[in-house]
Amino acid sequence: MKRQDPAELESLCRRKGLRLTSQRKAILTALAGRSDHPTADRLYDQIQPGLPEISRTTVYRVLEKLVEAGVARTVSHPGSVSRFEAIGPRHHHLACRRCSSLTDIAAPGLNELPLPSTRGLSFRIEDYSILFMGICTECKE
Amino acid sequence: MKRQDPAELESLCRRKGLRLTSQRKAILTALAGRSDHPTADRLYDQIQPGLPEISRTTVYRVLEKLVEAGVARTVSHPGSVSRFEAIGPRHHHLACRRCSSLTDIAAPGLNELPLPSTRGLSFRIEDYSILFMGICTECKE
DNA sequence: TTGTATGCAAAAGGTTTGCAATGAT
DNA sequence: ATCATTGCAAACCTTTTGCATACAA
Numbered sequence: 001m002k003r004q005d006p007a008e009l010e011s012l013c014r015r016k017g018l019r020l021t022s023q024r025k026a027i028l029t030a031l032a033g034r035s036d037h038p039t040a041d042r043l044y045d046q047i048q049p050g051l052p053e054i055s056r057t058t059v060y061r062v063l064e065k066l067v068e069a070g071v072a073r074t075v076s077h078p079g080s081v082s083r084f085e086a087i088g089p090r091h092h093h094l095a096c097r098r099c100s101s102l103t104d105i106a107a108p109g110l111n112e113l114p115l116p117s118t119r120g121l122s123f124r125i126e127d128y129s130i131l132f133m134g135i136c137t138e139c140k141e
Numbered sequence: 142m143k144r145q146d147p148a149e150l151e152s153l154c155r156r157k158g159l160r161l162t163s164q165r166k167a168i169l170t171a172l173a174g175r176s177d178h179p180t181a182d183r184l185y186d187q188i189q190p191g192l193p194e195i196s197r198t199t200v201y202r203v204l205e206k207l208v209e210a211g212v213a214r215t216v217s218h219p220g221s222v223s224r225f226e227a228i229g230p231r232h233h234h235l236a237c238r239r240c241s242s243l244t245d246i247a248a249p250g251l252n253e254l255p256l257p258s259t260r261g262l263s264f265r266i267e268d269y270s271i272l273f274m275g276i277c278t279e280c281k282e
Numbered sequence: 283t284t285g286t287a288t289g290c291a292a293a294a295g296g297t298t299t300g301c302a303a304t305g306a307t
Numbered sequence: 308a309t310c311a312t313t314g315c316a317a318a319c320c321t322t323t324t325g326c327a328t329a330c331a332a
Contacts, residue, residue, distance in 0.1 A: 019286060019331050041321075055289045060322060062287090070238055073274065076217025081321065092257070094264045097211055103264070107257035115273070116233070116248035123235045123244070126275040132256070133214065134267040160306050160311060182296075196314045201297060203312090222296065 004032040004088045009071055012087075016069040026051050027062050028071075028086070037075045037083040037102055076131050077102050092129055096136035105132065145173040145229045150212055153228075157210040167192050168203050169212075169227070178216045178224040178243055217272050218243050233270055237277035246273065 006029040010020060018024065026047045031038075038046070044059045063084055066072035070087065077083040079100050090111045094103045107130070115125050147170040151161060159165065167188045172179075179187070185200045204225055207213035211228065217236065218224040224243070231252045235244045248271070256266050 021287065021331070023288075039321085053289080056321095057290080057323080058288055065287095068239055073238065074217070076215070076272065079215075079223070094259070094262065094266070096264070097214065097267075098209055103262070105257060105259070105262070110254060110257065113251060113254075113271075116246060116251065118235070118246070121235065121244070121246070122278045122281075123237070123273075124275045124277075124281060125235070125273045126238075128271055128273045130254075130269055130271050131217065132264075132266045132269045134265045136265075137263045140263075140265060162306070162312065164313075180296090194314080197296095198298080198315080199313055206312095 003035065004086045006032040009086055012071050013066075013069065016071070018065060018069055018071075022051065023054050023058050024062050026054065027059060027066070031066075031072060031084065031086040035085070035104060037077060037085050039081045039083055041081075043084070070126070075102065087127075090127070090129070092132060094132045094134070094136070096139055097133055098135055098139035101136055101138075103136075144176065145227045147173040150227055153212050154207075154210065157212070159206060159210060159212075163192065164195050164199050165203050167195065168200060168207070172207075172213060172225065172227040176226070176245060178218060178226050180222045180224055182222075184225070211267065216243065228268075231268065231270070233273060235273045235275070235277070237280055238274055239276055239280035242277055242279075244277075 009028045009032055010025065013020060013024065013028070027043060030043050030046050040059050040063055041056070044054070044056050047054055047059070063072060067074060067084070072084050072086050075083050075085055075093065076095065077100070092105050092107055092110065094105050095101070110130060113128065115128070118125060150169045150173055151166065154161060154165065154169070168184060171184050171187050181200050181204055182197070185195070185197050188195055188200070204213060208215060213225050213227050216224050216226050216234065218241070233246050233248055233251065235246050236242070251271060254269070256269070259266060
């Protein structure tokens with residue numbers, strides 16, 4: 001959607017009590033700089049050249065932490081691999097059920113929906129995102 | 142959310158040109174009967190006792206086909222395993238970012254949203270579902 | 283200094299593939 | 308009869324774990 005500011009994500013981490021290692025900084029910067037919902041492995045591939053010591057394991061573990069802390073989230077990518085994005089401005093997703101592509105979409109009219117009552121469930125809603133499902137152009141043919 | 146009618150799902154498959162094998166029927170029935178977003182493996186475990194010849198591979202392949210055909214869909218379950226649900230009445234999801242639980246939620250007021258324009262993108266939207274993210278009761282403590 | 287975070291190597295899962303046999307239409 | 312679908316077994320990939328070491332606070 002829109003690139004995030006790595007510095008902002010870092011201070012968010014600090015506030016959450018996460019130690020800022022060079023590995024975490026690299027992952028935050030990489031995540032903030034792309035909007036294509038990368039997998040843990042793709043992030044590793046991107047980061048590794050500039051930080052040769054980093055291990056794949058760390059990327060997995062850091063992403064897990066970031067999600068827990070609310071700094072990143074997994075996106076609903078149909079398929080068997082987890083995909084991630086940094087938190088940021090509200091936006092929504094278009095998912096093609098045929099080719100599994102997942103694209104960001106802005107829909108200003110849908111950014112301030114009334115939240116449903118969770119009184120009975122006592123779940124604290126912090127954010128939301130709409131997943132639009134259908135068929136993309138390439139698959140429409 | 143609500144249980145679906147297996148017969149309806151079957152006729153949907155027929156219309157899509159999918160052959161109705163006993164394996165597919167069993168998977169449709171199993172999917173229609175639960176609302177907990179099972180993994181392919183859990184479905185296999187459920188079906189196998191009553192259809193001993195079925196293989197895990199087939200469950201994976203059938204689910205893939207069903208998603209392609211629009212009869213089932215994958216749900217945004219944070220975590221590294223794909224989860225599925227049969228298509229059915231519109232509903233939404235609550236996802237806990239801490240424990241990764243995913244619960245259905247009804248929100249009648251949000252079931253007829255104006256769809257965003259996809260003119261520029263030419264994506265055909267067929268359905269949507271809102272993913273509410275936050276913290277569940279157990280994790281709030 | 284203290285406890286969190288990392289790297290390594292290995293294990294554990296989950297998912298996919300090729301190919302021959304089966305079965306729905 | 309024809310072509311999609313299945314089962315098997317193996318390959319492939321992704322993700323997780325245990326443990327000793329390193330490092331942020």
